[in-house]
Amino acid sequence: AWRDPAGNAWLNPYNAQVQTYLAEIVRQCADLGFTEIVLDDVQFPNYGRTDRMTFDGIEDTPENRAAAINAFVDAMRAALGDRQVTLSIALPKELLETGTDDTAGWNLKELAARVDRIYMPAADQTEADSERAAVAALREGVDAEVFFVAETAEPVTGGSNLIS
DSSP, X not given: OEEOTTOOEEOXXXXXXXXXXXXXXXXXXXHTTXXXXXXXXXXXXXXSSGGGOOOTTOOOOHHHHHHHHHHHHHHHHHHHTTOOOEEEEEOXXXXXXXXXXXXXXXXXXXXXXXXXXXXXXXXXXXXXXXXXXXXXXXXXXXXXXXXXXXXXXXXXXXXXXXXX
């Protein structure tokens, strides 16, 4: 585990034991009747003294980070098996501008192909509409109103939203 400036511990996304442990939690949640699992903070730390992180025997490159995050999401999908559970991920809206965050290990298009929904903060209706269109464009054949969930302070129309 690595601790960020706030003292929060981070698990190593390269570590197979971490992936196995979290896959078991996802499986148990599905078995308990959860209908949706939202993955949050699925990333390598991208703030604080990240230069102090070490990964035993792993060549830490942006490509390897993205592959590790994608493999993690794939493992969570596999853990669900044929259960009818929606697998979602929460991501920052800034990722829409860049498409990738090499430090965090995110590739938005690759993540969009692996999940059933993407949650992102949106300030208002206009921003939610814009983000919904951009996220839906990442993957053919999805219903934008279901695939994108706007995290807003007030309800929005035209799709799913989470009041936070």
